[in-house]
Amino acid sequence: MNSIQKAEFLTPNNAVLAMIDHQTGLMSCVGDEHPTVLKNNILGLCNTVKAVGMPSVITASLPEGPNGPVMPEIVDVLKGQVIEREGQINAWHSDAFKNAIKATGRKKIIMAGIVTDVCLLFPALSAVAEGYDVYAVIDASGTWNKTVQEVTIHRLTQAGVKVTTWASVLAEIMHDWRSPYGEVLGQVLTHHTTPYGYVMNSHFSK
Template sequence: MTTKTKYSEFLTPENAVLAMIDHQTGLMVGLGDEHPTVLKNSIMGLIRTAKAIDLPSVVTASLPDGPNGPIMPEIPEVLGVDVIERAGQINAWDSADFRGAIEQTGRKKIIMAGIVTDVCLLFPALSAVEEGYDVYAVIDASGTWNKTVQEVTIQRLTQAGVKVTTWASVLAELMNDWRSDYGDSLGRVLAEHTTKYGYVMNSYFAKG
């Protein structure tokens, strides 16, 4: 009899929490691994996925009154949550408020995105894995200085057992079945935030 492990168990709306880490305006202006419009679209797709299924979500920022700047306003607006402002910890997992908000959900699978990928995403992902969490690093909703930094970070994440993924893959995993209660709402998120598949979805919705 096969026993499921965290590597074969899928995300569900009941077992996961979303963590959006340091998507701050002062950090985003220096990103070079993805076009800003594409990155923003991926971020919006991820948070609207979470909103569509009422997924518990935690948003944090490091020194938002300093050079890092405030969080993208769309993130707390869409998710309907307050931003946890850290006093200065670089690794968000070192913040008792952030870690406590994750723990309070009682969920062990963390869908995590952050800017910059090699710090804001990497460090808490490594720390969470060490404490027994199953972390999904959403690379296309994260960003860093250039492709080399992104590629090196992905290797370190996978070495630690973090699941590297994309926002649309997360959406599909959470939906699981087009006939689910979330099929229509998640399908509309796909239609609005994936250009090519969006054409397919828009044609389908137009028939209705």
């Protein structure tokens, strides 16, 4: 991917969402964000993608083991089949996962994963090495503690991954409040960001 393509903003037509190992067992390991806040961020990201019809890929590592199944809310929103990996820690080493990404024909990947320093970091590095433009959504990912999060962010940025947040992804995709997706994405913001919910409530109470 050339520098011009990497400078392009996200649109509903040039990216794919990868949700990696948001499994109920792994969620219990998260210590860098409050569980309720993390769940809200994850669903905000998923509903953003759903609202604009962007393709998504969901994967899980040994879901019948201690990692547990993928959060059912993710599957309910994205309506996708979960790719159950055979044991690969790095999702990019799963042919089924990698081929599902390739099949979309899109070179920008919006990624989130539990835990950040493994399930998100490893496939992000691998995808960048193969020419993909990766956006790591840190607040829809989680790990053991803030120190681990900060170290992982450094490694991601050193490799050329774009570190971002779910609301920033939404705004980048929306581009303009007058876009065809302005209203529906505004509703996603209202439902999943308490501060902006107050803004919208104030507006509509006039």
